[in-house]
Amino acid sequence: MTVLVIAEHDNSKLKTFSLNAINAASKIDSDVHVLVAGSKCESVCKEVAGVPLVKKVLQSDSPNYENYLAENLTPLVVKLADKYTHIVASANTFGKNFMPRVAALLDTSQISDIIKVDSPDTFVRPIYAGNAFATVKSNDKKKCITIRPTSFDPATTSGGSASIEKVEAVDVPNISKFLKKEETKSERPELGTARVVISGGRGMQSGENFKLINAIADKLNAAVGASRAAVDAGYISNDHQVGQTGKVVVPDLYIAVGISGAIQHLAGMKESKIIVAINKDGEAPIFSIADYGLEADLFEALPQFLEELNKLNTIQK
Amino acid sequence: MKILVAVKRVIDYNVQIRVKEDGTGVQTDNVKMSTNPPDDNAIEEAVKLKESGKAKEVIAITIGEEKAQETVRKALAVGADRGIHVKADNYIEPLGVAKILKKVIEKEKPDIVFMGKQAIDDDCNQTGQMLSSLLGWPQGTFASKIEVKDKSMEVTREVDEGLETIEINLPAIVTCDLRLNEPRYASLPNIMKAKKKPIEQLIAKDLAVDISNRIQQIKVEEPPKRKGGVKVASVAELVSKLKNEAKVI
Ligand SMILES: Cc1cc2nc3c(=O)[nH]c(=O)nc-3n(C[C@H](O)[C@H](O)[C@H](O)COP(=O)(O)OP(=O)(O)OC[C@H]3O[C@@H](n4cnc5c(N)ncnc54)[C@H](O)[C@@H]3O)c2cc1C
Numbered sequence A: 001m002t003v004l005v006i007a008e009h010d011n012s013k014l015k016t017f018s019l020n021a022i023n024a025a026s027k028i029d030s031d032v033h034v035l036v037a038g039s040k041c042e043s044v045c046k047e048v049a050g051v052p053l054v055k056k057v058l059q060s061d062s063p064n065y066e067n068y069l070a071e072n073l074t075p076l077v078v079k080l081a082d083k084y085t086h087i088v089a090s091a092n093t094f095g096k097n098f099m100p101r102v103a104a105l106l107d108t109s110q111i112s113d114i115i116k117v118d119s120p121d122t123f124v125r126p127i128y129a130g131n132a133f134a135t136v137k138s139n140d141k142k143k144c145i146t147i148r149p150t151s152f153d154p155a156t157t158s159g160g161s162a163s164i165e166k167v168e169a170v171d172v173p174n175i176s177k178f179l180k181k182e183e184t185k186s187e188r189p190e191l192g193t194a195r196v197v198i199s200g201g202r203g204m205q206s207g208e209n210f211k212l213i214n215a216i217a218d219k220l221n222a223a224v225g226a227s228r229a230a231v232d233a234g235y236i237s238n239d240h241q242v243g244q245t246g247k248v249v250v251p252d253l254y255i256a257v258g259i260s261g262a263i264q265h266l267a268g269m270k271e272s273k274i275i276v277a278i279n280k281d282g283e284a285p286i287f288s289i290a291d292y293g294l295e296a297d298l299f300e301a302l303p304q305f306l307e308e309l310n311k312l313n314t315i316q317k
Numbered sequence B: 001m002k003i004l005v006a007v008k009r010v011i012d013y014n015v016q017i018r019v020k021e022d023g024t025g026v027q028t029d030n031v032k033m034s035t036n037p038p039d040d041n042a043i044e045e046a047v048k049l050k051e052s053g054k055a056k057e058v059i060a061i062t063i064g065e066e067k068a069q070e071t072v073r074k075a076l077a078v079g080a081d082r083g084i085h086v087k088a089d090n091y092i093e094p095l096g097v098a099k100i101l102k103k104v105i106e107k108e109k110p111d112i113v114f115m116g117k118q119a120i121d122d123d124c125n126q127t128g129q130m131l132s133s134l135l136g137w138p139q140g141t142f143a144s145k146i147e148v149k150d151k152s153m154e155v156t157r158e159v160d161e162g163l164e165t166i167e168i169n170l171p172a173i174v175t176c177d178l179r180l181n182e183p184r185y186a187s188l189p190n191i192m193k194a195k196k197k198p199i200e201q202l203i204a205k206d207l208a209v210d211i212s213n214r215i216q217q218i219k220v221e222e223p224p225k226r227k228g229g230v231k232v233a234s235v236a237e238l239v240s241k242l243k244n245e246a247k248v249i
């Protein structure tokens, strides 16, 4: 058995979730290879070669791979799949986009978003927004798997010395074109990997009011999240959404402010270690999963929260 | 321009699902069923294209048991012209659904297929991508905005870092995010009219495609329950507990 992980990167640096995918892959078999497809992605290959769990890096360089168009990446992965029993990527918008294309061409039923490897063919995955866990066994010869990054620790990044092998780029169908990406740049930690997340919901009432959240995020070195209602209302951009159709986060501390706690939101945060809820409605469902619930008006509570934090002489970062 | 929309019947998103005690699945008897939420956005987008004169015909298709027809009927009530119901009594995996859709597409030859980005029951997020791959078509997944041109379309996609815009040739598959549009409600007269719109019925196993399931469900369990915690009386108490009890700040 050999497992091929498809790495996600921006042509200069590896994205952290690929490290979680590498670790998950190593639980299937220790023979883990990683494909780095990109344009002038030399430095990414070196980075991956240094990951001790990786046995070999496959480098495929072509301008066609620069922006990860699924139509372009798929033929390469399908060609390489010949030599592998498992193909693995993270279940974020990167892996979700291309992996099913690969699976379909290999005539394989993909197993999406696994949270646990039971054996090389048996996996656990959440269904119904995480309200049930299904243990599933794949009877396909080749397996295409996406892993939930927050359910696996990232692989260690130094000490390895895997070989880097060049693989030829494959013809692309020329049916799609990348136009642009509007990235929300932020100095704060990324949502998916932050130790502390503070999220605002519809109760925030406006984008302007998110400054109350931001001030606390700065103090705690936290990432800022949001409910779908807050994103839909235009308070904050879509990349902040936590939940079934947004991002899954598992921080040490999750603070939900003005969020009612719909199951679709809980799907994205209920595995957090400590959950705090601030809501003026004592009956809000969020309280039933919160370790610490504060029934209060957020417009009074948040400034007080900041004040109390300012009083502490040390804050864990 | 002809548009096909794939709609799935699922347990309503407001229902708190219950796992069966014998571990074979979740309770579906006497549970409210509805159209998979993003599939409503898929229908809405297709109907809007028809209203703007860009599309001539909108066809809604579902694959599932007899009652799945209700989902098609609802699509007809908000503006689809006709329906197709591919009858299948058992659960079919996304790969099988994609193969069935491909077969129908080869006959109907639509220019765009709209689907939801994810079914909220199996949470697979696969079918659209698989279908476009089998057809050799491009895909615009997780779409929150589209602009249809002559031979191509621009799709704004919701990705982890923010928004990405791509241009894809037609024919194409688009999987819709909930933010793509605001689905309309069916009016009573339109619900009545929809009753007269045709729904063609096909039988999945007669379509000569391999729809065998490859994944065996070993068991379905309840996730570990989270114990509710305590209510704190003040912000000061909260901060003190976070610092001294939970030790997270
Ligand atoms: C298919 C599907 C997928 C979905 N995916 C997601 C998802 O990924 N993520 C997600 O979050 N949602 C998702 N949703 C939406 C979800 O169902 C809820 O509608 C949404 O989470 C509600 O957001 P909210 O809690 O911010 O708003 P509301 O439910 O309106 O709650 C607002 C809360 O703020 C409180 N509040 C108001 N004012 C104050 C104040 N001054 N002080 C303190 N508290 C106050 C209120 O008491 C209330 O509890 C999805 C829905 C569907 C159908």
Ligand SMILES: Nc1ncnc2c1ncn2[C@@H]1O[C@H](COP(=O)(O)O)[C@@H](O)[C@H]1O
Pocket (backbone or CB within 6 Å): B006, B007, B008, B009, B036, B038, B039, B061, B062, B063, B064, B094, B097, B114, B115, B116, B117, B118, B119, B120, B122, B123, B124, B125, B126, B127, B128
């Ligand atoms: N049985 C089905 N009938 C019609 N459409 C389906 C079916 N299963 C999946 N789809 C479509 O594929 C999308 C994604 O589903 P999934 O890949 O299961 O998450 C759904 O939103 C539907 O548009």
